[in-house]
Amino acid sequence: MRCVIYRSSKRDQTYLYVEKKDDFSRVPEDLMKSFGTPQFAMMLSLDGRQKLASADIDKVKEALKQDGFYLQFPPPVENLLNLHLGGERL
Numbered sequence: 001m002r003c004v005i006y007r008s009s010k011r012d013q014t015y016l017y018v019e020k021k022d023d024f025s026r027v028p029e030d031l032m033k034s035f036g037t038p039q040f041a042m043m044l045s046l047d048g049r050q051k052l053a054s055a056d057i058d059k060v061k062e063a064l065k066q067d068g069f070y071l072q073f074p075p076p077v078e079n080l081l082n083l084h085l086g087g088e089r090l
Contacts, residue, residue: 001046003064010036013074017055019064026068035071 004021008014016035018024021043024032032038051057055072063070 001061001064002043003046003060003070004043005041006038007041008035009039010034011074015041015072017060017064017070017072019068024069031071 003017003019006016006018008016011034014035016024016027016038018027021040024038027035046057046061049057052060054075055070060070
């Protein structure tokens with residue numbers, strides 16, 4: 001299984017995975033509007049891969065099969081002040 005990954009032009013660290021290059025036919029129109037103009041990031045083979053850098057590979061594969069796309073959001077922002085006040089070390 002292959003996928004093509006696009007970076008959002010409107011939302012930092014937000015990525016859209018689709019099955020075929022430049023085929024957004026299964027992506028809802030409202031999502032495409034909020035995502036902005038897709039900027040090609042990379043093409044990736046998911047076969048034989050155990051994991052991805054910032055997404056659960058099983059969720060990506062399942063979403064691609066069922067919905068035709070997967071939307072990756074940025075990781076949650078850490079509140080360094082709370083970590084400091086709580087005495088936790090980085």
